[in-house]
Amino acid sequence: MASYHKPEAKVVQELKDIANKLRIHSVTSTAAANSGHPTSCSSIAEIMSVLFFNTMRYKVSAPKDASNDRFVLSKGHAAPILYAAWAEAGLFPVAELQKLRKLGSDLEGHPTPRLNFIDVATGSLGQGLAVAAGMAYVGKNYDKASYRVYCLVGDGESAEGSIWESIYFASHNKLDNLCLIFDVNRLGQSEPTALGHDMEKYRKRLDAAGFHSIIVDGHDIDELVKAFHIAATTKDKPTALICKTFKGRNYPKIEDIENWHGKPLGAETERVLEHLRSLVKNHGPLMLKPQKPLKEDAPAVDITNIKLSSPPNYKLGESLATRQAYGNALVKIAQNNPRVIAMDGDMKNSTFAEKIKGVDAARYIECFIAEQNLVGVAIGATCRDRTVAFVSTFATFLTRAFDQIRMGAISQTNVNFVGSHCGVSIGEDGPSQMGLEDIAMFRSIPGSTIFYPADAVSCERAIELAANTKGITFTRVNRPNTNVIYANDHVFHIGKANIVRKTATDKVLLIGAGITLQEAITASTELAKAGINVRVLDLFTIKPIDKDAIIKNARECGGRIVVVEDHYPEGGIGEAVLSAVACERDIIVKMLAVRELPRSGPPLVLLDAFGISAKHICAAVQEACKM
Missing domain, CATH: 3.40.50.920 (Rossmann fold)
Structure with a gap:
């Protein structure tokens, strides 16, 4: 193992102290709110301490700097400890934590990008890893930068199939800049999880999926520091840290006990706080500095003012499917800006997304038949304005990822969706392939823009407009040919008939x-x-x-x-x-x-x-x- 140095005893002790301080903040903030998940926070306290005060490289003063390491808390209900970590790092006053879940405070019950240190909203479980994989894909293949991406997943949410879609995607694409952290604390919301503390079963599944998996005592600072170092030096495959933890760790008579999920500690608060304070050796200022040496190698990116490289060039009355015109437009905007990318769910020869390969094969991402991961990867790819992403598949299959799209809107994401094969007009394939609900779905998304071009000319202009539109866009394209009815120089505007x-x-x-x-x-x-x-x-x-x-x-x-x-x-x-x-x-x-x-x-x-x-x-x- 390359250049691993075991941390000094005083460093280990301070990381332990920080973990317990994070627990204290989680207890006091949820008590002030009279709601929240302090036991879910407690199981990851050492993980958060090591990540934020030993492993991750980031600027406290600029949480979304392009060269920073990224962190996605997929188990978003543990938000109080994430807020506490940033407060202890010095981003904002610790006293602000007492405003948790209060109306008017951006410290909401689950993380949202109202906060300058949050990239995406989480809390609808099973989605964070896809977003993290999208970030890592961009870091490795487009930015070619040294930043790493960390994603913390709860063992309960690992029952979601979307988590495993993302695991296979990360493995297939050899995302060695991605570190997945499983918080295996054994207890779900209403009963123990299916696997409990069967750590070997987790390891075997992740090994089989192509990850480098490491079983770790999630409360042991030395083990965590070493495991994160191994993850950073592992090549050609992502790493999973399978951390054995205990819900309510260091909360006497609450630790590893059922029926404490999602509850402030109530009458037990002061007793638990007294115990936690007794565990902290140094109550003074932190000796460890959260900001580590940062290699600022993420390139500057400009994704504004994207234009078609050439105007539409069709003849009035010419017959062409708008799905094909989408492919033509994708090529043109990709020629104009190197950060335009496309991804699809193994439908690229039907949606014509594959045309972008003619510009640059690297700017097409195949996500295969896993639409929930497809959407999550796109959300991750667009974080911090690194890419302009177009996601295409049959319109009806996007309904499978409605929750991811909904969470994308809460995340203030800028992802462009293109749904083809809509309506009965697709013909013989039958109702399972007919998008007949897609407009209703996207109309319900806050801040969305919905384009429905009538011909090839308006389709090219719709894609050009979508590339420059904030928020989620949806462009509905047809399978059958339609006649060109607009002149090539016709000017289109959003919201204008x-x-x-x-x-x-x-x-x-x-x-x-x-x-x-x-x-x-x-x-x-x-x-x-x-x-x-x-x-x-x-x-x-x-x-x-x-x-x-x-x-x-x-x-x-x-x-x-x-x-x-x-x-x-x-x-x-x-x-x-x-x-x-x-x-x-x-x-x-x-x-x-x-x-x-x-x-x-x-x-x-x-x-x-x-x-x-x-x-x-x-x-x-x-x-x-x-x-």
């Missing part, structure tokens, strides 16, 4: 998107033959929706709107339009949507069978004209 058909005598406003906008255009032609003129509006973005344009054009069309969408009615475009006009008088809205469980069949046949084809639009317009 476009009128694609209009006369002075329009009777109804037709609103569609993607494939159904094309059907609406066809319907408008047929209706004109029958002497009924209609206006056709392309929303371009479903969220934010262009409320003003909808209301203005609806009034000019007699207050009649027909919305048609290849989506279930719940939460879709129709309901978005209804929300936009809800407070307006004398506007009626008819909604055409997929209202029953679909089935396999040719795309055009399915559009007709489920009531969203041009024929059904014509019928709906004729009914609306009678109202």
